[in-house]
Amino acid sequence: MAKKKLNNLSDLGGFVFSTNKEEDFSSLSEESTEILDAKDQQLEAHFSNKGRGGKTVTVISGFIGPSSDLKSLAKLLKTKCSVGGSVKDGEIIIQGKHRDKIMTILQKEGYQVKRVGG
Template sequence: MGDTTEDPFDGIPDDLTADLDRSEQTLSVRIERRTYNKPVTVIEGFDPDATDLKELASELKRAVGAGGTVDDGAIEVQGDHEERVGDLLADRGFRLV
């Protein structure tokens, strides 16, 4: 006999399930001071299975005009962009702490 459990998202378009996945993630955005007291904006709390971190990091870096990286499931953007990054993530449907 087959598995009788149903996918709760069965029949819902993929773009809407992606929105649901994003809204269920609670992210934190903070500023860290690194070498020579340079600020780095760190975004944590992603579900790595539900979010393409490299693509999102690219979009955020492009939007604020800065460099950055993905490291240990977190996105790091060079500079103090806490407010702007928070707005961009909220616009994309993420919840922020």
């Protein structure tokens, strides 16, 4: 297999090379994630059983913010509903049909929640 020829710096995939030992690269290393207040969040709550062996889950999507906040919100919902769940691909997945209860909990926390689907 032949090696790919590099035509410009973007072909390096985001690497930064420098011979200057005093260069500060800390500002380049971390991407800033947008943080919104709970009242500015537009969350969607819907049911799903696709790819889950026929088991129904409640999916909360649309959260914008750091993954640590998403995980803490998921933990709150799992605790209040007394069920299991997980966080995958920026969505909170709660086991079972708990959409109305979850919407009530999120609204008490200050989130705007939209009911999606039947």
